[in-house]
Amino acid sequence: MGAAGGCGPVLLCAVCLLCARRARQVTAGPAAGFLLQALGAASDALEPLWPGGTAGGHPDPLPGAWVSAMLAQPLVAFGFHRLSGDRATANLLLGLATALAPVAARLPEEGRLLAARAVTILTATSVLTLAALTANGPAALGSLLLAAGNLLPLPGGRHGAHPWVLAAGSLALQRGLSHSKAAAR
Numbered sequence: 001m002g003a004a005g006g007c008g009p010v011l012l013c014a015v016c017l018l019c020a021r022r023a024r025q026v027t028a029g030p031a032a033g034f035l036l037q038a039l040g041a042a043s044d045a046l047e048p049l050w051p052g053g054t055a056g057g058h059p060d061p062l063p064g065a066w067v068s069a070m071l072a073q074p075l076v077a078f079g080f081h082r083l084s085g086d087r088a089t090a091n092l093l094l095g096l097a098t099a100l101a102p103v104a105a106r107l108p109e110e111g112r113l114l115a116a117r118a119v120t121i122l123t124a125t126s127v128l129t130l131a132a133l134t135a136n137g138p139a140a141l142g143s144l145l146l147a148a149g150n151l152l153p154l155p156g157g158r159h160g161a162h163p164w165v166l167a168a169g170s171l172a173l174q175r176g177l178s179h180s181k182a183a184a185r
Contacts, residue, residue: 006045006048008162008163008164008167009041009042009044009045009064009163010041010045011163011164011167012037012038012041012163012164012166012167012170013038013039013041013042013045014038015167015170015171016034016035016037016038016041016167016170017034017035017038018174019034019170019171019173019174020032020034020035020038022174022178023076023079023174023177026079026083026177026178026180026181027079027082027083027177027181029075029076029078029079029082029094030075030076030078030079030080030173030174030177032075033071033072033073033074033075033076033078033079034072034076034170034174036067036068036071036072036075037068037072037073037076037166037170039064040063040064040065040066040067040068040072041064041065041068041163042064043063043064043067044063044064044065044163047063062105062112065150065161065163066112066113066116067101068161068166069116069117069119069120069150069161070097070100070101070104070115070116070119071097071098071101073119073120073123073146073150074093074094074096074097074098074119074122074123075094076123076127076173076177077090077093077094077123077126077127078090078091078093078094079177080126080127080130080131080139080176080177080180081093081126081130083177083180083181083184084130084134084180084184085184086130089126093122093123093126096119096122097119097122097123100115100118100119101115103115104116116150117150117151120146120147120150120151121147121151123143123146124143124144124146124147125143125147127139127140127142127143127146127173127176128140128143128144131143131176134180134183136176136179136180136183137176137179138172138173138175138176138179139172139173139176139177139179139180140176141169141172141176142169142170142171142172142173142174142175142176143169143173144169145165145166145168145169145172146166146169146173148162148165148169149161149162149163149165149166149169150162150166152165
């Protein structure tokens with residue numbers, strides 16, 4: 001991984017920490033989601049420091065981007081639905097992602113990728129739908145960037161997340177949370 005490739009996870013970590021700090025003023029669920037996403041990005045950024053991945057010499061089977069897609073982003077979506085008063089959808093979305101994560105963690109790499117993509121699609125479409133119904137432009141932009149950052153393949157046909165796109169999406173989602181809180185008043 002070159003210098004440009006290593007800067008993406010570091011930027012995503014810094015942006016998500018900033019978003020977590022700002023989101024805490026709105027509601028705790030998304031703040032926890034942004035914090036978890038920051039920790040996942042930090043894990044991905046530090047991975048090259050350990051040759052061969054984990055202590056046994058095998059690469060990390062659950063990279064930070066996967067954990068972020070499976071758990072962190074549904075936590076952010078949970079906050080949007082809670083702020084809009086849709087507690088049933090918020091609880092269903094978070095419960096589904098939380099129940100699917102440990103099951104998917106035991107699957108081979110292709111199965112984990114499929115589970116992460118399914119959760120990403122569910123999260124992004126739920127936030128996009130809610131944003132369209134509440135006229136929340138930043139949330140709509142953030143959900144589209146979230147989907148693009150997780151679903152588009154990396155150069156060379158590899159699978160993973162685009163940290164630059166996810167950083168921009170996180171900023172837009174955080175702004176959308178502030179917009180949702182102002183609209184809820």
